Amino acid sequence: MTVRVQAEPFDYGAECNAFAAACGGAGAVVTFCGLVRDEDGRLSGMEIEHYPGMTERALAGIEAEARARWSLTEALILHRHGPMAPGEAIMMVATASRHRGDAFAAAEFLMDYLKSRAPFWKKEFGTDGEAWVAARDEDEDQLKRW
Amino acid sequence: MSVTILYFAWLRERIGLPRETVETRAATVAGLVEELRAREERYALAFADLKAVRVALDQELSDFDAPLAGVREIAFFPPMTGG
Numbered sequence: 001m002t003v004r005v006q007a008e009p010f011d012y013g014a015e016c017n018a019f020a021a022a023c024g025g026a027g028a029v030v031t032f033c034g035l036v037r038d039e040d041g042r043l044s045g046m047e048i049e050h051y052p053g054m055t056e057r058a059l060a061g062i063e064a065e066a067r068a069r070w071s072l073t074e075a076l077i078l079h080r081h082g083p084m085a086p087g088e089a090i091m092m093v094a095t096a097s098r099h100r101g102d103a104f105a106a107a108e109f110l111m112d113y114l115k116s117r118a119p120f121w122k123k124e125f126g127t128d129g130e131a132w133v134a135a136r137d138e139d140e141d142q143l144k145r146w
Numbered sequence: 147m148s149v150t151i152l153y154f155a156w157l158r159e160r161i162g163l164p165r166e167t168v169e170t171r172a173a174t175v176a177g178l179v180e181e182l183r184a185r186e187e188r189y190a191l192a193f194a195d196l197k198a199v200r201v202a203l204d205q206e207l208s209d210f211d212a213p214l215a216g217v218r219e220i221a222f223f224p225p226m227t228g229g
Contacts (some may be wrong), residue, residue, distance in 0.1 A: 034229050048228075049155055051221060054205035079228065091229060111229060117207070119221075120228035121155035132156050135225030 001067065001075050003059040005050065007082040012089050015078065023096035024073035030103040031094040032111060038086035043126040048090070050081045051119035062113040066095070069109065069146075070102040077110060079120065112142045147171075149178075149214065153192075154223035157199065160192040175201050176210040178220065193222075200225055 012033045020029045036046050059077050066075060072095055079091040093110045097103040114120075122133040152165045172178040179196065182189040193199065201208050202221040214220070 049158075051152070051154060051202070051205070051223070054202055054221070057205055058207075115229035116226050118228045119154070119202070119223065119226055121224060122227045123155070132224065133227045135227050139229075140225075 001063055001072075002077070003056060003063060004076075004078045005052075005055050005059070006078070006080055008080070009084070009088060010078060010080070010092070012092055015076070015092060016094065019074065019076055019094040019096070022074070025098075026073040026096035026103070027098050028100035028103045029094065029096045030100070030107040031092060032107055033092040034090045036084050036086045036088050036090055039126070042128070043086055043124050045083060045085050045125045046090075047083045047123045047125070048081045049121045049123070050079075054119050055079075055081075058118045059114060062110060062117060065113070066106045066109050070095075070097065070106040072097050072102060072106055075106065075110070077114065079114070079118070081120065109146055112139075112146065115139045116143065147214075149217060150219045151178075151182075152219065152221040154221065156224055157192050157222050161188055170214070172214055174210070174214060175203070175208065175212050175220065178214060179210065198224060 016031050063075050063077055074096040076094040093107050095103040095106040116139050124131055148167055148169055150167050153161050158164050170178050170181055172181055179193050183193050200223055203217045204219050
């Protein structure tokens with residue numbers, strides 16, 4: 001079970017392959033990757049601020065909760081901070097289980113929780129200047145289904 | 147008592163610093179916010195709408211009614227936007 005918080009870019013394909021190769025006899029792997037949007041050319045980049053220390057702690061807590069709820073052989077949360085350009089990978093989650101149901105559900109749970117319970121803040125840069133991304137009510141509402 | 151306060155995202159920008167150590171007599175987070183608001187205009191502006199502010203005590207999410215006894219690190223930030 002792994003949590004990684006880093007500024008450096010990562011190779012999503014290589015991470016997926018490495019995860020699948022070391023997921024402890026699972027029959028199912030689910031992966032998700034979040035990318036920086038360009039909003040039809042309006043955005044030139046994004047910067048993510050985080051709270052070192054609390055970030056790792058919050059992500060480890062979310063991952064532990066997922067492992068308590070579903071039968072996972074392995075799980076990975078990787079999240080970047082700092083500046084990044086449109087098209088770059090921001091973060092990924094991967095889950096592995098014997099059958100696909102647990103891996104799918106746990107991946108969605110990890111995503112829903114880390115969107116609004118892990119201390120990251122996105123700032124977008126574009127043709128209209130710079131602006132902090134506002135949290136969406138729908139993201140908060142998503143937590144109620146768990 | 148002396149506590150470390152951290153500010154993130156637009157709270158950091160509005161207040162103009164990422165962290166500071168303050169002396170407080172407040173019993174709760176809400177009491178500390180009142181003390182900060184009274185210090186200077188930039189704090190009053192940053193804490194004008196507490197519905198837009200979240201708080202963590204010693205790196206755990208908390209709320210404005212929480213007691214400060216024993217707390218060393220307090221962080222104020224907007225709702226999180228990870229993922």
